[in-house]
Amino acid sequence: MLQVYLVRHGETEWNALRRIQGQSDSALTAKGQRQAQQVAERVKHMGITHIISSDLGRTRHTADIIARACGCDVLSDPRLRELDMGVLEMRDIDTLTLEEESWRAQLVNGTPDGRIPKGESMTELSLRMRASLDSCRELPAGSIPLLVSHGMALGCLISTVLGLPPYAERRLRLRNCSLSRMDFQQSPWLAPGWVVETAGDTSHLDMPALDEIQR
Numbered sequence: 001m002l003q004v005y006l007v008r009h010g011e012t013e014w015n016a017l018r019r020i021q022g023q024s025d026s027a028l029t030a031k032g033q034r035q036a037q038q039v040a041e042r043v044k045h046m047g048i049t050h051i052i053s054s055d056l057g058r059t060r061h062t063a064d065i066i067a068r069a070c071g072c073d074v075l076s077d078p079r080l081r082e083l084d085m086g087v088l089e090m091r092d093i094d095t096l097t098l099e100e101e102s103w104r105a106q107l108v109n110g111t112p113d114g115r116i117p118k119g120e121s122m123t124e125l126s127l128r129m130r131a132s133l134d135s136c137r138e139l140p141a142g143s144i145p146l147l148v149s150h151g152m153a154l155g156c157l158i159s160t161v162l163g164l165p166p167y168a169e170r171r172l173r174l175r176n177c178s179l180s181r182m183d184f185q186q187s188p189w190l191a192p193g194w195v196v197e198t199a200g201d202t203s204h205l206d207m208p209a210l211d212e213i214q215r
């Protein structure tokens with residue numbers, strides 16, 4: 001049975017300041033680097049064979065820390081990037097105008113093809129995340145990959161595997177450096193496919209991590 005581990009990157013400067021990143025980037029804080037070391041300690045004896053990361057800086061830095069502990073190289077997959085949040089990237093979440101807030105709301109209220117201007121829809125996000133997950137099935141037998149990605153991106157992936165709409169990710173709390181796992185199950189009794197083994201586990205972190213809206 002293929003097991004795929006999923007890690008959200010460590011806390012960043014803009015996570016702590018409540019600024020929207022999307023496909024823009026900010027550096028890991030000291031706390032974020034410590035979180036990455038702690039998740040690395042947790043997984044280093046799990047036989048991870050491949051570390052596959054979004055190509056954004058915050059995920060690459062987290063992946064490099066995990067890779068050093070696991071003795072693996074990091075492969076880059078841009079399909080694991082965070083949702084493109086268009087014109088709202090780099091903005092402070094708390095100072096959006098009513099109109100801007102209404103664009104953001106389209107991501108979470110099920111508006112068909114809803115998106116922030118110049119940004120990406122949740123359906124587009126879920127399709128590219130699912131394609132990245134599915135490509136793990138092409139790795140050699142016995143591989144145990146670990147994917148390093150983002151809060152909305154991983155939430156969207158887990159939600160859609162469960163048969164929920166992509167925006168159900170709002171109902172999942174995936175804190176910085178939380179660990180999740182999906183298995184691809186071939187069973188004569190159950191429909192073959194992806195199964196969520198665990199989501200958002202932070203038991204390896206020694207201090208509370210922010211959730212993605214830092215409340």
Ligand SMILES: O=C(O)[C@@H](CO)OP(=O)(O)O
Nearest residue numbers: 020021022150151152212
């Ligand atoms: O892009 C962001 O600001 C947040 C949104 O949830 O995602 P992440 O910190 O996981 O990249």
